[in-house]
Amino acid sequence: MPEQQPPPYLRIADELRRRIAEREWEPGDRLPSRAQIGQEYGVGENVVRRAQELLISQGALEGRAGSGTFVAELRQRVRMVRSAAREQPGGSPFRADMKAVGRNGGWESRTDAKVPAPAEIAARLGIGEGELCVRTVYEFLADGRPVQLSTSWEPYDLTGGTLVVLPEGGPHAGAGVVNRMAEIGVTVSHAVEQPEPRQATAEEASLLGIQKAAFVTHIRRTYYSDQGRPVETADIVVPAGLCEIVYEIPISR
Amino acid sequence: MPEQQPPPYLRIADELRRRIAEREWEPGDRLPSRAQIGQEYGVGENVVRRAQELLISQGALEGRAGSGTFVAELRQRVRMVRSAAREQPGGSPFRADMKAVGRNGGWESRTDAKVPAPAEIAARLGIGEGELCVRTVYEFLADGRPVQLSTSWEPYDLTGGTLVVLPEGGPHAGAGVVNRMAEIGVTVSHAVEQPEPRQATAEEASLLGIQKAAFVTHIRRTYYSDQGRPVETADIVVPAGLCEIVYEIPISR
DNA sequence: TCGAATTTGTGCGTATGTATC
DNA sequence: GGATACATACGCACAAATTCG
Numbered sequence: 001m002p003e004q005q006p007p008p009y010l011r012i013a014d015e016l017r018r019r020i021a022e023r024e025w026e027p028g029d030r031l032p033s034r035a036q037i038g039q040e041y042g043v044g045e046n047v048v049r050r051a052q053e054l055l056i057s058q059g060a061l062e063g064r065a066g067s068g069t070f071v072a073e074l075r076q077r078v079r080m081v082r083s084a085a086r087e088q089p090g091g092s093p094f095r096a097d098m099k100a101v102g103r104n105g106g107w108e109s110r111t112d113a114k115v116p117a118p119a120e121i122a123a124r125l126g127i128g129e130g131e132l133c134v135r136t137v138y139e140f141l142a143d144g145r146p147v148q149l150s151t152s153w154e155p156y157d158l159t160g161g162t163l164v165v166l167p168e169g170g171p172h173a174g175a176g177v178v179n180r181m182a183e184i185g186v187t188v189s190h191a192v193e194q195p196e197p198r199q200a201t202a203e204e205a206s207l208l209g210i211q212k213a214a215f216v217t218h219i220r221r222t223y224y225s226d227q228g229r230p231v232e233t234a235d236i237v238v239p240a241g242l243c244e245i246v247y248e249i250p251i252s253r
Numbered sequence: 254m255p256e257q258q259p260p261p262y263l264r265i266a267d268e269l270r271r272r273i274a275e276r277e278w279e280p281g282d283r284l285p286s287r288a289q290i291g292q293e294y295g296v297g298e299n300v301v302r303r304a305q306e307l308l309i310s311q312g313a314l315e316g317r318a319g320s321g322t323f324v325a326e327l328r329q330r331v332r333m334v335r336s337a338a339r340e341q342p343g344g345s346p347f348r349a350d351m352k353a354v355g356r357n358g359g360w361e362s363r364t365d366a367k368v369p370a371p372a373e374i375a376a377r378l379g380i381g382e383g384e385l386c387v388r389t390v391y392e393f394l395a396d397g398r399p400v401q402l403s404t405s406w407e408p409y410d411l412t413g414g415t416l417v418v419l420p421e422g423g424p425h426a427g428a429g430v431v432n433r434m435a436e437i438g439v440t441v442s443h444a445v446e447q448p449e450p451r452q453a454t455a456e457e458a459s460l461l462g463i464q465k466a467a468f469v470t471h472i473r474r475t476y477y478s479d480q481g482r483p484v485e486t487a488d489i490v491v492p493a494g495l496c497e498i499v500y501e502i503p504i505s506r
Numbered sequence: 507t508c509g510a511a512t513t514t515g516t517g518c519g520t521a522t523g524t525a526t527c
Numbered sequence: 528g529g530a531t532a533c534a535t536a537c538g539c540a541c542a543a544a545t546t547c548g
Contacts, residue, residue, distance in 0.1 A: 066525030197450030197468040215450040247446040319544030
């Protein structure tokens with residue numbers, strides 16, 4: 001029985017991995033072109049491409065069209081702690097996360113008031129499809145570079161006519177959902193987060209400056225009032241290569 | 254300037270999506286062969302393959318080698334709630350999750366005592382590389398079908414010589430980490446979970462009965478004692494198609 | 507029981523598009 | 528604008544799995 005050997009593209013992938021591990025190419029360096037590498041090992045360009053795609057999907061390489069294939073820079077990932085202690089009076093959770101890793105946090109946002117709720121959002125907020133919402137699109141930055149995206153929805157009939165109707169406007173701008181709701185007498189008692197793995201869309205990849213099909217965690221988060229009513233829900237896109245997500249769970253017995 | 258049209262494989266993908274949505278093929282049905290579909294639309298087999306691969310990666314189709322391509326059955330996903338209230342005296346968290354969705358929970362496990370800790374595990378447990386651990390590999394089942402994998406590590410010098418040294422043996426078998434540690438006077442105060450998105454390995458896919466590169470959430474979980482010492486760490490593989498993960502976070506202000 | 511036909515899955519080449527320098 | 532390099536689309540050949548006569 002003949003012992004089968006691994007396919008060529010896996011052998012090339014191992015070779016590339018080895019040469020990177022041995023620091024023949026340093027982070028940021030450009031690899032030789034696929035034609036060159038292929039000739040060196042006596043395989044077609046396509047075999048090299050498959051090998052590189054594998055390492056790209058694992059985050060070890062980075063392909064730049066028209067420029068070359070590069071050894072990925074190992075950037076320190078942003079640590080996002082999600083726990084009960086996260087919500088502090090007066091502060092923003094995101095800024096606290098950034099401060100903890102010594103980076104300068106900030107964000108850009110764009111709010112559209114009175115957007116009809118799509119079906120899924122309506123279900124999550126417990127309202128009818130098409131009822132009006134305040135939608136805010138966020139782009140969170142660390143040292144000026146985008147590291148996280150979020151789209152937030154709040155029922156308009158909850159905040160409409162109050163000072164906190166605009167999450168990023170008015171006297172309570174940027175204070176966070178919990179603090180803003182407290183201003184209008186709504187006590188937020190708990191959050192539910194549902195993380196799902198998927199790949200970044202082309203648009204998300206472009207906004208975040210990451211590879212096209214990089215892995216992201218898509219978190220559906222909903223804040224509930226102490227009356228059990230959903231008061232806000234958001235779709236948060238966290239790229240695995242830029243952020244690590246940490247849940248701290250207290251144990252009560 | 255000529256208006257560019259989408260590539261053929263995306264057009265075929267849309268066609269297949271439409272015919273599935275219109276219930277021309279029901280969940281579980283087999284699609285016509287690639288050759289047939291290709292002929293019908295006047296494209297090559299490979300275009301159909303690319304279109305099907307796209308829908309497979311999105312979970313809408315399922316390919317079975319030698320058999321055919323099938324419309325995916327929409328099975329109800331297992332909801333796994335991860336919160337402070339999860340740990341109950343005397344019960345197992347997993348069985349509670351299963352009961353909540355009306356399914357019969359269970360698991361199989363295999364324990365190896367005195368396994369030297371690999372570097373990453375040692376770092377997570379705060380012990381030296383190569384120090385001995387008790388390693389337990391779990392396969393969690395819902396109605397007899399595997400829905401989750403887990404590999405758990407406990408430092409041997411913590412439980413060695415006690416009745417709870419084997420997680421799934423002795424009088425406290427299957428009681429869970431928190432309850433077992435309590436038996437030897439160790440109070441577990443909190444857990445830290447770090448979810449990362451990735452694709453299933455071939456082995457995981459085979460064990461879980463899912464498609465080869467399906468999305469999974471890989472959770473690194475560590476339990477800490479009230480002294481701040483890590484007492485257990487585990488790598489948990491949760492397939493997105495079978496389970497949904499829910500974190501409940503209380504808000505304290 | 508076994509082998510042939512069918513079908514999906516994999517590996518790899520070529521042509522073309524597109525971004526960068 | 529040309530040269531270079533990666534990205535995409537598509538086709539062919541073959542392997543592996545399944546089914547069926």
